[in-house]
Amino acid sequence: MRATGYRLLIFTAHCARGLGRGEWDMATGMLDRWLSSRRWPVTDLAAPPADSDLRAVPGDSGPPVLGHTLSMFRQGDFGLRRHRELGPVSWARAFGTRIVAATGPDAAQEVLVNRDKAFSQAGWTFLVGPFLNRGLLLLDSEEHLHHRRLMQEAFTTSRIAGYLDRVDTLAKRVVPTWEPGPAHPALRRLTLDVATEVFMDAPVEDAAALQRAFTDTSRAGMAVVRRPVPGGRWSAGLRGRKALEDFFRPRIAERRTSTATDLFTALCQARTDEGHMFTDDDVVNHMIFIIMAATDSTTTALTSAMHQLGRHPDWQDRARAECLSVDPPTVTSLGGLTALDLVVKESLRLVAPLPTLARRTVKDTSLQGHYVPKNTLVFLSPGISHKLDDYWTDPTRFDPDRFAEPRREDKSHRYAWMPFGGGAHKCLGMHFGMFEVKALLHAILRTFRWEFPPDYELVWDTNSIPVPADNLPIHLERL
């Protein structure tokens, strides 16, 4: 069996280029069946110290050469299956290293609360390479706290109100120009427009080049060949990052005294009570990170919500009726749109935009009674916590009312619903992100109606940030 599987892997890799679509689907289907059915001998990650009562982390290396890399890429239920079979703390070999999965709300809480400071943000460097260098998420401890406090100045209620006003103006200009077609690229374009107009206040003529630079920079972290080979994703990412740096740096001095209401200006002017401000380097690094953090995540949230609203016309009608009763969408008026709020929360539960949060241990530590040695990569999975039937009734079903009183299933555990993470690094853009998604849906629901054929099934490509494999083709009917 082992030899068969190995041959299948080699065959798939060698033949990929020469196969037609049907043959490719057949080969990958065989591969997927084999990956799901095959089990590997379970061994210990490392022996716990003799004087401790800790247990070893159970897990396995998976198939030869690639380990579980392909399963992680190709199988949406891989993590959930391991959680059921091996428990909330297990290890697997993938991407050339051993990774500990901390799954379920208890394990997530222990890592994110990080009581003895054993889990560092260096885990993210493994995933995003040099592209998000010194972004807020990559900082640890006191330095992180200091930068986070300063950055909070860009997310006060009055700042958010200003951004939201600009998001609404943009949505009202762009959404009515949409034609029937794939929804995902249109949504991505919309959130990129938010990035250039609302976050950066960039000149219109620079928008296309900047948006290309964001895309190249954010994709580079997932490059298979992680070297600057000409024509490769890594090189494109380095060029993209440089283009973004070249945009931000020369404008900082002018933005420090500007009266503009964009996020870039807010970061340039952020100041603590003691008078500390971000340096020019900090502003550049934080802006590049924020744009990456904000764009793909909100695109996935919007795509998931549009998909669910198209499958559930009753919820679409309820959400639209609310949106038609309120204009413009503001921090206060959006707060009253209950059905829209429930739909967005449920869409974030079913498809967590950040499927993996990464940490690395900086010392030997314990996790749910297991021994985890120093320098171990640890992955958390909000999407797994969102699918456990200990916390959610019929977890695969779209059921927004689960977030309403009296059910409030999200209160079953502090970390049962965690699309925005938790602890010291909990998403700083959470409130604005929710408002942005709702303001954009507000414009879409007031302009269009849509539904999917009953037999339509969306397949999410979960290689990194979830995207619909078919771009979510959608027939928009103008109201």
Ligand code: HEM
């Ligand atoms: C639906 C949209 C969003 C989702 C699901 C989301 C999710 C997350 C998650 C899970 C984290 C924590 C990662 C970790 O602990 O490893 C995070 C961090 C962060 N997010 Fe978001 N995010 C969203 C939108 C935004 C927006 C719109 C912004 C800014 C405009 C933003 C800015 C940030 C920042 C600055 C951090 C780093 C916080 C820190 O390290 O202290 N996010 N986000």
